[in-house]
Amino acid sequence: MTEIDIEQNxxxxxxxxxxxxxxxDEERTxxxxxxxxxxxxxxxxxxxxxxxxxxxGERLLEDGEYTQALVDRLKLSESKIESITEMVxxxxxxxxxLGKTLSAxxxxxxxxxxxxxxxxxxxxxxxxxxPDALVQIAALGLKSGNAVILKGGSExxxxxxxxxxxxxDAAADAGVPDGWAQHIEAREDVDALLxxxxxxxxxxxxxxxxxxGYIQDNTSIPVLGHTEGICHVYVDDEAxxxxxxxxxxxxxxxxxxxxxxxxxLLVHESVADEFLPAIADRYNSADVEMRGDxxxxxxxDVEAATETDWDTEYGDxxxxxxxxxxxxxxxxxxxxxxxxxxxxxxxxxxxxxSTFMRSLDSASVFHNASTRFADGYRFGLGAEVGISTGKIHxxxxxxxxxxxxxxxxxEGDGQLVATYAGEDAKPYTHxxxxxEWNPGRLSDE
Numbered sequence: 200m201t202e203i204d205i206e207q208n209x210x211x212x213x214x215x216x217x218x219x220x221x222x223x224d225e226e227r228t229x230x231x232x233x234x235x236x237x238x239x240x241x242x243x244x245x246x247x248x249x250x251x252x253x254x255x256g257e258r259l260l261e262d263g264e265y266t267q268a269l270v271d272r273l274k275l276s277e278s279k280i281e282s283i284t285e286m287v288x289x290x291x292x293x294x295x296x297l298g299k300t301l302s303a304x305x306x307x308x309x310x311x312x313x314x315x316x317x318x319x320x321x322x323x324x325x326x327x328x329x330p331d332a333l334v335q336i337a338a339l340g341l342k343s344g345n346a347v348i349l350k351g352g353s354e355x356x357x358x359x360x361x362x363x364x365x366x367x368d369a370a371a372d373a374g375v376p377d378g379w380a381q382h383i384e385a386r387e388d389v390d391a392l393l394x395x396x397x398x399x400x401x402x403x404x405x406x407x408x409x410x411x412g413y414i415q416d417n418t419s420i421p422v423l424g425h426t427e428g429i430c431h432v433y434v435d436d437e438a439x440x441x442x443x444x445x446x447x448x449x450x451x452x453x454x455x456x457x458x459x460x461x462x463x464l465l466v467h468e469s470v471a472d473e474f475l476p477a478i479a480d481r482y483n484s485a486d487v488e489m490r491g492d493x494x495x496x497x498x499x500d501v502e503a504a505t506e507t508d509w510d511t512e513y514g515d516x517x518x519x520x521x522x523x524x525x526x527x528x529x530x531x532x533x534x535x536x537x538x539x540x541x542x543x544x545x546x547x548x549x550x551x552x553s554t555f556m557r558s559l560d561s562a563s564v565f566h567n568a569s570t571r572f573a574d575g576y577r578f579g580l581g582a583e584v585g586i587s588t589g590k591i592h593x594x595x596x597x598x599x600x601x602x603x604x605x606x607x608x609x610e611g612d613g614q615l616v617a618t619y620a621g622e623d624a625k626p627y628t629h630x631x632x633x634x635e636w637n638p639g640r641l642s643d644e
Contacts, residue, residue: 428458
């Protein structure tokens with residue numbers, strides 16, 4: 200695909216975004232249900248395409264070019280497709296994020312200012328090997344009234360092609376404006392997107408820290424995303440150790456290839472002798488490779504951790520373990536080595552939990568819960584476009600609300616600024632009130 204084609208596609212997305220923003224919530228919701236039904240009906244086609252990607256992925260894994268984690272993320276199954284369609288329906292049934300009045304203020308009698316939620320516009324996304332990411336992003340874009348540019352990894356080429364075809368056809372049948380979703384494939388097309396700051400409103404990359412950094416350094420377009428998921432679980436000296444064992448196991452083993460899996464386990468020295476042998480047995484049963492500091496290795500037989508381990512997102516059945524002497528040391532370790540993604544404390548002491556949660560600058564901070572809960576679907580957002588570790592404008596799992604911005608609607612009755620200026624200026628009232636924006640409200644009164 201040439202750069203000229205990309206410019207044309209982005210132009211089409213811009214035009215479609217303006218039309219998409221005018222669709223009613225009922226129309227957008229119905230289109231999403233149509234998409235879910237279509238994916239379900241064409242499950243065999245999706246699995247057939249995915250098999251091509253997985254076969255090639257396993258060949259490259261044998262050649263040492265792919266990791267097992269990447270191949271695991273690539274695989275689809277009937278149950279996975281069921282989860283994908285459930286996700287689309289969940290997004291469809293979320294509350295409409297558009298048209299909400301975020302605040303209302305009377306400037307003067309019959310002069311009312313409303314802050315109203317609206318779509319961002321055109322969102323460019325570049326994502327990793329998981330084919331379900333394409334569906335998530337498209338579903339959230341449609342529900343939030345945004346046009347989306349979808350660039351998946353070459354490792355999922357066949358899966359992404361068939362899923363995009365299904366989504367595009369089903370949305371068109373439901374009356375969604377043509378061009379609202381664009382699928383690009385060539386790696387060089389990404390560089391063309393980075394230069395289209397006048398046409399693309401937001402970029403959301405999902406991938407390695409090097410790749411996200413490259414995106415951020417080579418575009419003037421706002422970028423929302425995260426680089427690494429170096430997540431921690433801290434087992435406090437007042438933890439319920441049975442609970443801590445379950446949480447540490449779930450956070451690593453339940454699905455190790457994702458960014459919200461725990462990578463480093465921190466254990467208070469006063470409970471290490473009791474806790475570490477128990478969790479080590481659990482980890483060994485799941486073939487988790489453990490790497491520990493010197494104090495950890497005096498208690499359990501594990502590989503030696505290096506300084507690099509504390510800064511590594513494994514995305515695999517590997518965990519680093521460090522014994523700490525205090526809550527403050529645990530917080531300092533996370534602040535130094537973490538990626539501001541998700542961190543959890545296990546403790547029965549509410550004051551310590553509060554200190555831990557207020558001391559960290561992570562997008563998600565948990566108390567007595569697995570880091571794996573850091574997910575748009577589990578948060579009740581329907582799904583997520585990605586997870587943001589930045590602070591502007593959205594943090595953590597980015598769902599529908601994170602894909603909106605706002606604009607101001609002023610409803611007047613012929614007022615002039617001159618009335619409120621000069622020696623005899625009329626004062627503003629500037630009073631907040633609770634009322635949804637309705638363009639006919641003043642006329643109806």
